[in-house]
Amino acid sequence: MSTYVSFYPNRLICTVLEEMRKCHETRNYAYLPGLIEEAQTLANRMEAKLEDNKDIKSAHERKRELKEDIKELEKQLEQLEKEKEKK
Numbered sequence: 684m685s686t687y688v689s690f691y692p693n694r695l696i697c698t699v700l701e702e703m704r705k706c707h708e709t710r711n712y713a714y715l716p717g718l719i720e721e722a723q724t725l726a727n728r729m730e731a732k733l734e735d736n737k738d739i740k741s742a743h744e745r746k747r748e749l750k751e752d753i754k755e756l757e758k759q760l761e762q763l764e765k766e767k768e769k770k
Contacts, residue, residue: 694721694725695725696722696725696726696729699718699721699722699725700722702718703715703718703719703722706718
């Protein structure tokens with residue numbers, strides 16, 4: 684039995700903005716502060732995710748660079764061992 688896990692948020696910022704529009708249309712501003720906070724929270728999460736994706740990309744690039752450095756150092760080590768054996 685597999686369980687489906689969604690990475691999609693329960694509410695989208697578009698939904699919150701639509702509720703804000705309805706709030707304005709009906710001139711019922713009682714719950715507007717809560718909607719503003721919710722929109723801010725969702726926007727903060729989106730920004731954080733974008734930054735996380737940027738960090739992941741740079742980490743992959745750094746990993747690739749380090750692997751190349753390791754290969755080069757291993758080649759140098761082999762050359763030094765060969766030179767040592769010749770002496």
